[in-house]
Amino acid sequence: MYQVGKVSSAEALKLIGRSVELAEKINKHIAIAVTGPEGELISFLRMDGANPASAQIAQSKAYTSARDCKSSKAQGDFMREANREQGYWTDHRITGFGGGLPIIQNEKVIGGIGISGLSEEEDERIAREAIEYVYAA
Numbered sequence: 001m002y003q004v005g006k007v008s009s010a011e012a013l014k015l016i017g018r019s020v021e022l023a024e025k026i027n028k029h030i031a032i033a034v035t036g037p038e039g040e041l042i043s044f045l046r047m048d049g050a051n052p053a054s055a056q057i058a059q060s061k062a063y064t065s066a067r068d069c070k071s072s073k074a075q076g077d078f079m080r081e082a083n084r085e086q087g088y089w090t091d092h093r094i095t096g097f098g099g100g101l102p103i104i105q106n107e108k109v110i111g112g113i114g115i116s117g118l119s120e121e122e123d124e125r126i127a128r129e130a131i132e133y134v135y136a137a
Helices: 009-025 053-068 072-081 120-135
Strands: 031-035 041-046 100-105 108-116
Touching: 009 031, 009 041, 009 108, 009 120, 031 053, 041 053, 053 072, 053 100, 053 108, 072 100, 100 120, 108 120
Parallel strands: none
Antiparallel strands: 031 041, 031 108, 100 108
16 A cells, blocks of 8 residues: 555644734735645635635645645746746646745655745745744644
């Protein structure tokens, strides 16, 4: 039997809760998506006041990070450096916007988190801090 480590639903809720706390500290509204390692959604929240477009973007960031095992920003950098259009992957859910990070435990990707609604740098900072908060122990 082949077993895959995966973000649990309880961990996904903690990631979302911490992300909301961090956004509220700076008086902003975001969308947060958490996926398993295959990129499929485990949990999602769009805060009241967050731009509706941020909902799909957050989900695409989490999906990209989990599937490609790297940040969505790194995926975007690769797209530009290799001169490859998004369509190259034949997957409309792949994105190059920063703000998505893989969730790695024991050197394995167990999921992805995507934040959208702020600058790409702020989105990624919140994602990183949420991961550190949930998985630091």
